[in-house]
Amino acid sequence: MNLEQRIEAFAKLGDFFGQFTTNGIVKKNTSEINTLFYEAFKMQIERAQEFNGWFTKNNVLKAFESWHIALTQENLTKWTSIYNFSKSSDVKNVAIIMAGNIPLVGFHDFLSVLISGHNTIVKQSSNDKHFLPLIAKYLEHLNPYFKNKITFTENKLTDFDAVIATGSNNTARYFEHYFGKYPSIIRKNRNSVAILTGKETNEELEALGEDIFQYFGLGCRSVSKIFVPKDYNFDLLFNALYKFNTIINYKKYENNYDYNKAVYIMSQFNIIENGFVMLKEDPNYASPIATVFYEFYHSFENLKQRLSLESEEIQCIACNENVVDFVKFGKTQYPKLWNYADDIDTIDFLIKI
Structure with a gap:
């Protein structure tokens, strides 16, 4: 054949x-x-x-x-x-x-x-x-x-x-x-991240919601962390994410939400939440279910350089800015055949064994 x-x-x-x-x-x-x-x-x-x-x-x-x-x-x-x-x-x-x-x-x-x-x-x-x-x-x-x-x-x-x-x-x-x-x-x-500039439309933020909530955030291409500019208005994000609020009706997700919220409260962590997802300021990439980590950035160019240096921890980057290798919001779970996991060319490996 x-x-x-x-x-x-x-x-x-x-x-x-x-x-x-x-x-x-x-x-x-x-x-x-x-x-x-x-x-x-x-x-x-x-x-x-x-x-x-x-x-x-x-x-x-x-x-x-x-x-x-x-x-x-x-x-x-x-x-x-x-x-x-x-x-x-x-x-x-x-x-x-x-x-x-x-x-x-x-x-x-x-x-x-x-x-x-x-x-x-x-x-x-x-x-x-x-x-x-x-x-x-x-x-x-x-x-x-x-x-x-x-x-x-x-x-x-x-x-x-x-x-x-x-x-x-x-x-x-x-x-x-x-x-x-x-x-x-x-x-x-590996985990995936998103970069917001504050200029996103409501439709673009809704598309980001697909990247966050699809598969309950369990995939390596699920966005588990967002980078936002200083003084970002999180109401913009929460308003767009509201269309996904029924996810809390799923018992396994609800149990994780309640457990993680209790842990954050007892640990006296500051979180922003809306009843079905929590935002926590955290330098790590891997966030628990029902939680999205966030971090502020001052310079888009500096952030790109940092993410490049930390690429071994990142599966993909969602952002609507026109940057090579960035994925548009809503598309992280629809990779092309040539978008290899961990950027390791599987076919090249198989040809050479």
Whole structure:
């Protein structure tokens, strides 16, 4: 199976995902393979919250929608066109250790390995282990080529040539100890930030709300901290974020909000809150659920330089100023195929192993 055929298969998968979006679940294709898998995916989406309380139906649909947008023939061709896949003549077994913080969080690694022509041995997180095997079965029905390319395991990883592992800073030390002798990509904690200038429109701030609240803020591309100019009027932000106030009706989120608020009060921290999200002035990047850290800045240029120096802690930067590599508000959870996690080029790594 050549690269063009692999691109075609994943483009068809993207079309299939288009039946499951935040606009609704609508069957659009009556082909035999679609009929076979449509109901299975629909049932798994409906039941996802039973297995992981954070995987609400809407958040799962947002994940499928994001991948539907990304997996087009045009995007897949543009993404792969800059690489020389002939450099990778030998098929390798690549182990992927996946996180499970948001739905389908490990899919890009899965896609990258298979689009490169390698085999993958997948060790899923217990928090997100039901969708990828379904996707693998769908690909196998599309083309028998995939039948011996994908293995799932819950046991100790063996018989692999390279590793891609995603986890916390603590698990990264474990990964480095056990997999350090293999070619590897080992990812640690990262968080995303936003820069406000005070000139944003209400619509732009509402879009920022998507970056903050989507997936309950659990993703590495979720905005967990904002930088604001001195004397910023937080009422502007709170007024725009009000459209997301129903998030507090979700019990797991409400419990985190109440717990963290109690901790802040007992610790005598100064917080700004509106009943469903808290703002806390804090130099750190990783904020708890229902909290967004903030920090004042004096110079936009100086802030850019600082964030560049601290880039290893940051996944992406949301800002509506025209700066290369900044992401527009509302787009942090919709990365392009070439927007690599931790800025590590996964395809380049896979070609060279």
